[in-house]
Amino acid sequence: MKDQDLIVLHDDDNVAVALRALEADAFVDLNGQRLRVLSPIPAGHKLALRDIAQGAQITKYRQTIGIALRDILAGAHVHVDNVGMPSQHDTEARAYATDTGAVPAKRADTFLGYLRADGQAGTRNYIGVIASVNCSATVCHAIADAFRGDALDAFENVDGVVAITHQSGCGISSAGEGMAVLRRTLTGYARNPNFASVLFVGLGCEVNQIEGLVDLLEASSSRPVRTLVIQDEGGVRDAVARGVAMVREELHAANRATRAPVPASHLKLGLQCGGSDGYSGITANPVLGVAVDLLVRSGGTAILSETPEVYGAEHLLTARAVSAEVAQRLMDKLHWWEGYTEQNGGEMNNNPSPGNKAGGITTILEKSLGAVSKAGSSALKAVYDYAEPVREDGLVFMDTPGYDPVSATGQIAGGANLVCFTTGRGSVFGSKPVPTIKIATTTALFERMRSDMDFNSGATIDGSLNVEEAGARLYDLILEVASGRKTCSEENGIGDREFIPWLRGAIM
Incomplete structure (x- = not known):
């Protein structure tokens, strides 16, 4: 539900997202009711739709993103000063549902690529x-x-x-x-x-x-x-x-070597999000999810990664794993990360960066729920170790850090020949030898950083496109870039310094 001021993602949510900056004492209309804004709320940040008692769950996307640290009044700004993580995050209860849904009809899309002797196809040479x-x-x-x-x-x-x-x-x-x-x-x-x-x-x-x-x-x-x-x-x-x-x-x-038509099944798409904001899970990531589903229907592969950034949304992936073994493998990776962060004096909720929080993201649960939406709705077919060769088609997962260059490096080592990168704050990223399509969450960002952004998903909240239409257009752009169209990062010469392997083990 959306009006000119707010968007409510589900009727059960107790917060809405501000579509523009709201001033204190302003009134917003929602469902025929007027709600007074109690304090300034930046665009992309959350506003309480009703009174929320201390200890109660904060819900967005019909999912829990945190708990109220104190009583929160309707119309109040809901963010880091009054929202915390649950005392314990259950990473077991909702695993292994294996509900992959109906499989849509196959597509037969193509792109102009460099067919290699080993059967792979390059998008660049x-x-x-x-x-x-x-x-x-x-x-x-x-x-x-x-x-x-x-x-x-x-x-x-x-x-x-x-x-x-x-x-x-x-x-x-x-x-x-x-x-x-x-x-x-x-x-x-x-x-x-x-x-x-x-x-x-x-x-x-x-x-x-x-x-x-x-x-x-x-x-x-x-x-x-x-x-x-x-x-x-x-x-x-x-x-x-x-x-x-x-x-x-x-x-x-x-x-x-020359370009020739090859099936879109030769595409392996690395999925990345960086500099996320409060709109990432509303516009850019769901739009990319639609494009991912179209690619999967053509027999292609999409690689979801950034393990710390699925923490809190893992049940949305395990529920559509093709087997209990695949679901358990993902859970094992998350448990490893819990121990890894604890050993190093951190916690999983340390992940939202200052830029993420300035853009409206409050907890890792909220960030993860938005991040997972870029994986679309296809079945999860496999879970890979970092930089392991990706051999399955369809939607797969690769265990990587959330740090974008390290994560993308692992995906490219696994065989990704194109990367899609959603951003709300304005990440500038390239990844030679693989082209990177950067997807802006808002029209304001797209216009402000026009020489760095390839696609504007803000059209879905401006009203000119719905998510499905925008996703179809993004998929067309993916095929065009795979066929040789240059991305902004390529035009800007970015990508020579972004190879950053995940350094593990003792340095002696």
């Missing part, structure tokens, strides 16, 4: 220069920088040469969890269909030896993989010169 260790990062960037400007003018089918560098690769155990995750991430990038070929660059004496990476790739990648060791080349200058020559050789082969 890059060459990657991948560091095995931080010690080779500068050399990787120097090699990639040699192909900026007009250096690729003769190679019209190549999108660029990108350096993939990080802060690890040595000072960790060769057999520990940290090394396993790092190697899985690096080899996952090398297998990503948006790379025509890759060059691994190492120092020579690091723990993460290049030979080990190549051994992991040989059985699973059909694309060219070349190697370069700085110490074997005689130092930085010689290594850069040799690397530039090697990439130049690969450019000729990469340029022979």
Whole structure:
């Protein structure tokens, strides 16, 4: 229910969301009743629809998002000063319902992609220069920088040469969890269909030896993989010169690749939200959810992630898991995160950032309920570890932190060839070699950051589109971007520094 001032998401909710900034002592009309606003309420924030007693549940989306820390009067601002987390969040009671609903008819959509020999399809055609260790990062960037400007003018089918560098690769155990995750991430990038070929660059004496990476790739990648060791080349200058020559050789082969129609089932879409606000769960995330359902109907894959940001909404996912085993695997991941945050002196409700709270989000429960809506309504088919290769089609989940660059890095390592990123505060993000579509929650944000936002979901509260119509338009944009249309982040040159693996284990 919506009027020009407020939106009530469900009749059972005891809060509404302000569609514009409301002044104290103003009156709002809802269902023919006038309600006096008791204090200033920013746009996107919550207003109490009726008196809420201390200890009572605060409900939004017909779900509990917190409890009242004190009596809250109708018309009051409902936010961090009067809302807290329940004393205990039950992550078991509503699991394993396995209600996946009716399956709609299949679609047969296509996009123009780069079909690879291993059966995958790229949405872009890059060459990657991948560091095995931080010690080779500068050399990787120097090699990639040699192909900026007009250096690729003769190679019209190549999108660029990108350096993939990080802060690890040595000072960790060769057999520990940290090394396993790092190697899985690096080899996952090398297998990503948006790379025509890759060059691994190492120092020579690091723990993460290049030979080990190549051994992991040989059985699973059909694309060219070349190697370069700085110490074997005689130092930085010689290594850069040799690397530039090697990439130049690969450019000729990469340029022979051309776009051709391929089924949309080849799309693996990473789902991200960052800089969320009070509108994220009302506009951008539900709109993306509609697009996800359309992609799934075409046989494609959508990867939901950011495990700490499904905490409090996990029952909405386990209720449509295809099996009790899939539901339990998701619950196991959440329990791990509860212990992980506690060991490090934190709590799961620490997740909403200052920007999230300024935008109207009060608790992690509220944030998660909005975040999960970007997964649409399809059945949850699998749960993957961080950077694990995604082999199932349909909706899947990957265990990642909520920190966007780390989460997207895991998805791309898992095979995502396109990312959709919803934002309410205005995140600027790119993720070479994978294009990122940024989706604004409001028209005001879309207009204010027009050079960074690709899609305006604010039309759903402005009244020009409903959620289903906006989702269908977003899905069309996804196919266009997959076919080569540049995103704002690509036009802005963003994406060369956003590779951030999840660093695990002891640094020694």
